[in-house]
Amino acid sequence: xxxxLRTRFAPSPTGRLHLxxxxxxxxxxxxxxxxxxxxxLRIEDTDAARSEEDSVRQIAEDLRWLGLQWDEGPEVxxxxxxxRQSGRAGIYLEFMDRLRQAGSxxxxxxxxxxxxxxxxxxxxxxxxPIYDRQWAALPEDEVxxxxxxxxxxxxxxxxxxxxxxxxxxxxxxxxxxxxxxxxDFVIGRSDGTPSFxxxxxxxxxxxxxTHVLRGEDHLSNTPRQLLILQALELPAxxxxxxxxxxxxxxxxxxxxxxSAGMAEFRADGIMPEALANYAARLGHAxxxxxxxxxxxxxxxxxxxxxxxxxxxxxxxxLEHWQGLAVHAASAEHLAEWAGPGAFxxxxxxxxxxxxxxxxPNVLRPADIPHWADVLFGRGPRFSPSMVQELEQTxxxxxxxxxxxxxxxxxxxxxxxxxxxxxxxxKGRRLYRPLRLAVTGAESGPELGPLIDLMPTDTLKARLERxxxxxxxx
Numbered sequence: 001x002x003x004x005l006r007t008r009f010a011p012s013p014t015g016r017l018h019l020x021x022x023x024x025x026x027x028x029x030x031x032x033x034x035x036x037x038x039x040x041l042r043i044e045d046t047d048a049a050r051s052e053e054d055s056v057r058q059i060a061e062d063l064r065w066l067g068l069q070w071d072e073g074p075e076v077x078x079x080x081x082x083x084r085q086s087g088r089a090g091i092y093l094e095f096m097d098r099l100r101q102a103g104s105x106x107x108x109x110x111x112x113x114x115x116x117x118x119x120x121x122x123x124x125x126x127x128x129p130i131y132d133r134q135w136a137a138l139p140e141d142e143v144x145x146x147x148x149x150x151x152x153x154x155x156x157x158x159x160x161x162x163x164x165x166x167x168x169x170x171x172x173x174x175x176x177x178x179x180x181x182x183x184d185f186v187i188g189r190s191d192g193t194p195s196f197x198x199x200x201x202x203x204x205x206x207x208x209x210t211h212v213l214r215g216e217d218h219l220s221n222t223p224r225q226l227l228i229l230q231a232l233e234l235p236a237x238x239x240x241x242x243x244x245x246x247x248x249x250x251x252x253x254x255x256x257x258x259s260a261g262m263a264e265f266r267a268d269g270i271m272p273e274a275l276a277n278y279a280a281r282l283g284h285a286x287x288x289x290x291x292x293x294x295x296x297x298x299x300x301x302x303x304x305x306x307x308x309x310x311x312x313x314x315x316x317x318l319e320h321w322q323g324l325a326v327h328a329a330s331a332e333h334l335a336e337w338a339g340p341g342a343f344x345x346x347x348x349x350x351x352x353x354x355x356x357x358x359x360p361n362v363l364r365p366a367d368i369p370h371w372a373d374v375l376f377g378r379g380p381r382f383s384p385s386m387v388q389e390l391e392q393t394x395x396x397x398x399x400x401x402x403x404x405x406x407x408x409x410x411x412x413x414x415x416x417x418x419x420x421x422x423x424x425x426k427g428r429r430l431y432r433p434l435r436l437a438v439t440g441a442e443s444g445p446e447l448g449p450l451i452d453l454m455p456t457d458t459l460k461a462r463l464e465r466x467x468x469x470x471x472x473x
Contacts, residue, residue, distance in 0.1 A: 005037030006209045009063075009070070010200065012044045013055035017062045018261040019313060020215060020245045020253060023279045027213045027242065027306070029068045030280065033298035037210070041073030042203060043084040046193050056084075062262040066272050067294050080207040085199055092194040095202055095232060096155055096187060104231040105187060106136050107153035109146050130183030131156065155188030157197075157228060165223045170211065170240035171306050177223040185224055201225035205234040216241040240303060243283045244310040253313055269364040270318070271337065274325035278318045283311035291324040319363065326362050331355050338368040345369070345376040350453060357449045371445065375454050379462060380440020390466050393433040397423060398466040401434065405463075410456040412448040438462050 007028040011021060032039040041063070043056055060075065072078030082088055099105035108131075110118065119129040136156075138146075146153075165177045187198035194202075204212055204225075219241045229236045245253050265275055273291060280286070280297045285305040292300075326334070331352055335343060342365065346354050358371040374380060382390070397419060404418025415434065420426055435447055438459065444450070451459060 003208075003210055005032060005035040005211060006040060006207070007032045007037065007211050007213065008040040008042055008204070008207070008209050009068075010042040010044050010203075011059050012047065013052055013059060014047075015052075015055055016058050016261050016263045018253070019279065019282075022062075022066065022262065022275065023245065023282050023311075024214060024242065025063060025068055026066070026276060026279050027284070027301075028211075030294070030298045030301040031211060031213065031303070032071075033295070034301045038071040039068070040078070040080070040207060040209065041070035041076075041083065042207070043074060043086075044196075044200065045084055045086045046199055058262075062266075065262075065266065066276055085203065088199070088203070089193075091206070092188075092199055092202065093192070096194065096198070099157065099187070099228075099231055100155065102231065103158070105155050105157050107143075108136070108156045108184075108186070109138055109143065109151065109153045111151065128181070128183075130181070131185075133158075133184060136184075152190040152192075154186045154190045156184045157187045157224070157231075159184050159224075159227060165226060167222065167226055167236075168238070169219075169222075170238045170303050171213070172219075172241055172308055175219070175222070179223075182223060182227075187228065197221060197224045198228060201228050201236075202232075202234075204237050205229050205232075209237040211240065212237045213240045213242055216244055240306070243307055245282065246310045246312050248312065248314060250310075250312070269337070269366070270322055271325040271329070273328070274318065274321040277325070278321045282313070283307050291321065291328050322363055327359060334359075334362075334368070338365040342368040343372060345372040347376070353449075353453055357445045357453055361443075361445050374439050374441075374444075375450065376458070379458070380438075382436075382440050386436055386440065390433060390436055393466070395467045397425070397433060398437065398463045401463050402460060402467065405456070405460060410451065410454075410459055412451050415451070437466055 009025040009028050011017065011025075017025070029039045031037075041060075043059070045056070056074070063070070070076060072080065073083040077083075096105065100107075118132075122129045136158075159182050160179045163179050165179060167175055169175050185197060186195050188194055200221075201224075218239075222239050222241075226236055247253050273293075276294060276297065277291055280292075280301075283306055284301065285307065286300065288300065329337065334355060335351075343351055343354075354372070354375065355368075358368065361371065362368055400419045400422035401415045403422070404415045407418070408414035412434075416430060419430055419434075431447060432442075435444070436442065438447070438451065438454070
């Protein structure tokens with residue numbers, strides 16, 4: 001019987017999630033759900049100087065907002081904890097000592113300054129800055145002198161000097177690395193804390209993970225981590241490296257260049273359904289252009305659909321998915337999304353009809369109170385060009401519209417027929433001035449349903465405003 005599939009998301013708590021993190025978490029989540037497996041959340045907080053407790057809370061909050069509920073991890077527990085690396089120090093020390101005792105790792109007494117000088121000299125000589133093991137076995141008197149001076153050694157992994165390492169990337173296929181090009185690397189810092197290479201690989205194995213999807217910037221880490229697990233005789237997960245995420249200009253997204261993060265998405269009113277559907281298609285081919293639930297996205301997720309070329313972030317595409325999400329949302333969901341004051345001006349018995357009317361013109365929470373104000377509140381604010389256009393339309397136009405309301409009904413057909421009969425105008429010359437006068441906008445919800453929703457007194461007041469201007473029809 002095959003082992004159940006287990007994936008993970010392992011962020012460092014140094015800030016809010018950004019789009020690249022979100023896609024990585026989502027792909028791992030979808031892979032787990034597709035296979036009926038488990039999705040694990042692990043917080044990699046061994047760097048105490050950079051880790052922030054508030055970031056841990058925000059990461060969990062952002063994942064829950066997206067609907068990516070983890071099966072094991074902080075706040076949930078599980079059989080492989082602790083799920084925060086800060087609580088696993090004893091485990092790391094035990095396995096580092098195993099490598100030391102087996103001769104697969106050794107103490108390195110070079111200081112940071114000495115290492116910088118070493119690398120500089122190697123580069124100046126035209127040689128790769130690969131560690132040369134010159135200080136792998138310092139004389140005991142030198143070791144004692146350094147200890148007495150307060151220095152502590154780092155722990156380096158001993159990489160074989162020749163041969164190749166092969167592994168199957170579950171996205172990119174067979175990968176080959178020359179061992180001579182890797183060089184011995186630090187697995188334990190001089191303060192006793194583990195390096196990323198070590199703690200990340202060890203936890204992946206000890207937590208029984210079968211698949212790890214991560215960014216292609218980690219591809220060069222993988223041979224080091226596989227060497228560690230081989231030396232410890234521990235199983236390794238199947239690693240898959242996702243294509244780079246780039247901006248509209250083709251440059252890699254980064255926090256420094258303002259790539260949108262979860263804080264910005266949420267503050268901007270992006271719906272989680274929109275972001276999930278968009279992120280699911282960043283580097284993963286989909287046969288469907290419809291908005292899907294997470295369960296539906298998982299059902300069609302396949303590793304062989306993940307591309308190898310950079311995935312381009314396109315805010316216009318995100319807006320497309322936002323529109324689909326708003327269109328699909330229930331009235332209750334829209335009310336929650338828009339906030340408690342959004343429907344303040346909308347009569348309770350007209351709320352459903354109001355949402356049906358304005359929904360095609362809503363992309364952000366602020367759009368709902370805007371249209372509520374247009375229909376039931378103070379009304380439009382006219383730009384100078386609109387004022388000029390409505391004045392040029394003439395008083396006779398709006399007088400005819402009002403006469404139609406008085407003689408018939410406050411609906412678009414009655415108003416339009418009255419203006420046509422009185423002035424002979426039709427088409428754009430008829431409907432554009434009506435829309436401008438009633439809404440103060442050149443476009444928006446369908447004019448007929450909008451007028452049907454508007455209180456008759458409000459509608460008449462909007463038209464009466466322009467009956468005192470000079471005629472030009």
